Amino acid sequence: MGLFSGLKKLFDTGGIKLALDAPKTFSWDGDGIPVTVTVTGGDEPRTVTALEFELEDVPEGDGPVGSRHRDRSSGFSSRNRFRMSFTHDGPFEVAANEVKTFELTVPIEAQHNPGSGVADAVIGAVLGGSLNFGAAWYKLQVGAPVEGAKMTRTTSRRIKASGQMRVTGGSGR
Numbered sequence: 001m002g003l004f005s006g007l008k009k010l011f012d013t014g015g016i017k018l019a020l021d022a023p024k025t026f027s028w029d030g031d032g033i034p035v036t037v038t039v040t041g042g043d044e045p046r047t048v049t050a051l052e053f054e055l056e057d058v059p060e061g062d063g064p065v066g067s068r069h070r071d072r073s074s075g076f077s078s079r080n081r082f083r084m085s086f087t088h089d090g091p092f093e094v095a096a097n098e099v100k101t102f103e104l105t106v107p108i109e110a111q112h113n114p115g116s117g118v119a120d121a122v123i124g125a126v127l128g129g130s131l132n133f134g135a136a137w138y139k140l141q142v143g144a145p146v147e148g149a150k151m152t153r154t155t156s157r158r159i160k161a162s163g164q165m166r167v168t169g170g171s172g173r
Contacts, residue, residue: 014042014046014048014144014145014146014147014148014149014153015041015042015043015044015046015146015149016039016040016041016042016046016048016094016144016146016153017038017039017040017042017153018037018038018039018040018142018144018153018154018155019037019038019040019155020035020036020037020038020140020141020142020155020156020157021035021036021037021038021157022034022035022036022140022157022159023159024159024160025159025160025161026108026159026160026161027161028108028161030108031105031107032105032106032107032108033055033105033106033108033140033159034103034104034105035053035103035104035105035106035140035142036101036102036103036104037051037101037102037104037142037144038099038100038101038102039092039094039099039100039101039102039144040094040097040098040099040100041094041095041096041097041098041099041100042096042097043096043097044096045093045094045095045096046093046094046146046147047090047091047092047093047094047146047147048090048091048092048094048144048145048146048147049090049091049145049146049147050087050088050089050090050091050144050145051087051088051090051102051104051142051143051144052085052086052087052088052142052143052144052145052152053085053086053087053088053106053140053141053142053143054083054084054085054086054139054140054141054143055082055083055084055085055086055106055108055138055139055140055141056081056082056083056084056138056139056141057081057082057083057136057137057138057139058136058137058138058139058158059081082138084108086106086107088102088104091147106140136160136161137158137159137160138158138159138160138161139156139157139158139159140156140157140158140159141154141155141156142154142155142156
């Protein structure tokens with residue numbers, strides 16, 4: 001086995017291609033984020049075990065190089081990050097060179113779970129209610145683990161949100 005074939009095996013993502021189509025903006029008041037995920041098979045049939053979504057806030061300084069704030073320090077932020085996960089369970093069989101399209105809605109409801117970062121940091125003494133956010137950037141990522149592959153093929157999109165997010169799980173005030 002040559003060096004390059006060994007490296008290729010180490011970074012094996014299952015021989016599929018993955019594409020994500022999502023709107024440029026979303027509202028916290030909506031039912032979710034409508035997305036289209038396209039999985040394209042490679043040279044051999046494969047089994048995708050799930051579609052794993054993650055929605056995560058993007059800190060202000062993480063924009064494209066030309067848009068970063070120059071007067072901000074480059075130190076680490078101590079603020080809590082927002083992160084939500086959603087899994088569309090499989091398995092999904094993908095034949096060689098087959099194109100499969102999934103039209104889904106990624107839910108954007110936040111549940112109050114003790115120790116879950118944003119909920120604990122913001123809610124504090126008041127359980128339930130709503131949080132107001134200004135316009136903010138988020139990264140929506142989808143991963144498609146393939147049976148037998150060492151790594152997961154992923155792709156992502158930056159999307160913008162503004163408005164209000166409801167946090168459930170308490171009495172609210």
